Amino acid sequence: MNDTLYGTRDKRGYWKPSNWPLLLSIHTQPTRPQVWLRYLFGFPGYLWPWSTVYFLITLGVWYYLTPPLEMMRQFSVGWISFILARNAGLVLLVYGTFHALLYIQRRQGTDFKYNIKWPDIGNPTFLFGNQTAENVFWTMCSGVPVLTAYEVLTWWLFANEYVPYVSFAEHPIYFFAVLVLIPLWREAHFYFIHRLIHLGPLYNIIHKVHHNNVNPGPWSGLSMHTFEHVIYFTNVLIHFVVPSHPLHAIYELMNAALSPAKTHVGFHKLVVVGEQAIPSDNYFHYLHHKLFEVNYSDRSIPFDVWFGTAHDGSPEADEQLFKRLRASKANKHISAPSPSP
Template identity: 40%
Template sequence: MSTRKDWNHTPEDMPIRVSPLWRRPLVLRDVLAWYAGAWLPWTSNVAILLLAILAYTYASPTLAEAATPGLWIGVIWLRNLALAFCVAHGLHLVFHGRGWQGPDHKYDPRPYPRRGRMFTLDDQLKDNMLWTLASGVTLWTLYEALIWWAMANGYAPVTSWSQSPVWFVAVFFLIPIWESFYFYWIHRLLHWGPFYRFHALHHRNTDVGPWSGLSMHPVEHVLYFGTALIHFVVPTHPLHLVTHLMFYALYAITTHTGFEGFWAGGRKRLHLGNFHHQLHHRYFEVNYGTLEVPWDMWFGTFDDGTPEARARLRGRKRQAG
């Protein structure tokens, strides 16, 4: 386990492990437990899905309305702005602004937010809020509006519950798998020389808070939300589109809380912060992907939070130097 001088808190279930779907021998019970834990009974995935259903039902156009650009694009922008602000700032107040949970389950010992000339407006919180709302919400909305329009005009394939109920349900569970593939390779690209100048804005946050998750350069937002282009290839429903982009946006916020989760009554009631990704913010050259598919293990960049993983990273740096 990492030493206390490195971390204020580390999860109990160390070392970090990837989805049991990829472990050998395959243990079906572990696989079912992994996916049940991601969706039942109350998780970030479920919360985001419910928000997506509400957003689709009450704050989205019909396909007929989306056939022509109009005020519906502004409605989507306002909806996404309100969601990003409420989720990010609500979590910020709980964990950092008011500190209602205390510091016990915070990963990094340093306080968030910090001040410094490396941040826009010399303030980490203002920096993160600016890039999240001005750039992140806008690019999120533009991608969503583009694909709504494409679906309405026959440029993107559309399916429905009545056409294929099994596929309709399956898409919701496939979104995190696609995200694991897409995010890993886009993230590796962003750490490559010509693109890192854009990704560096996100990596100003060596310690993170909820507003850090979507704090990115506009070029990175273009690449990040480019995940939605899969809807030009795979038949989906507009509800899948809303869920997909909301998952990508809000999951970034919830996994950057800097805390292991929301605790009450001595128990973790909701898992939020992702220690696997917190290691990436600290050490940069590890854990580019997620735990759903072990891309980092296959390409030698996996850090499971142990001293042995840290030694491997130092060895790679010495060889590269």
């Protein structure tokens, strides 16, 4: 597949899509039913392919790779170790598959790759001097244990009926509605915690590890400081207060744990065979890694448009960003205390 038909690459090796709308059509044409149907059921859309993929993985985990709830009423090394090993295997499979196909075998070369360069080697910015090695370290040695801790707590609370429970049999419409809304909640939660850890010293203490990846790859997605992992997975806490089923909670965690591989993959399209490709469409978040102070969330809810932090890769958006940064610096200078005489 020829990526020049879909975008352009500049002299520095940066590729960008030629036709990339900042706002989804549901935000620009909210009263048209066909627009909503296309958004919900189209390809790509809200439900297909990626939300469906994560939900199918969740179903498999729930039915085949999760101990019975009654077993989890008491903490024990046995079932906790099983959950930890299962999560490590899932993350290794999903992130490792993206990385193996695109970065080791390089199945599609640099076609649709936003940055023509490959992950850094011999760069002292990263642990071991290797970007991928650092990413794998933080993902497997911090991300997976923190994910598992939240999941273990969730199972224990549901098993002991300490959190409000809803069943599909009794409330099928509510059950389905909560399920469908989970990706939207995750996006809203992520936007606000993301803005928080970009503030002042929190960035250097917590978020800088993730932003070392200015040229992200799949393993960059969950490569975070442990403190950030602790904050990131708090999205599941909503199910401790909102009536939910354990399936909702595990879908919340699986979505949060596995989706960063796709959003950080570094390619706009994933070529399957010949002219067939799966849309990855993570240019919005790629620009966040490239420019830092833009695009804090995804586009399903236009938080970045509402708060003036959206960027579509255009020169006009660059100019708006520079104006915003200059104004921010000027405000900081004005508000700084005057030196003593």
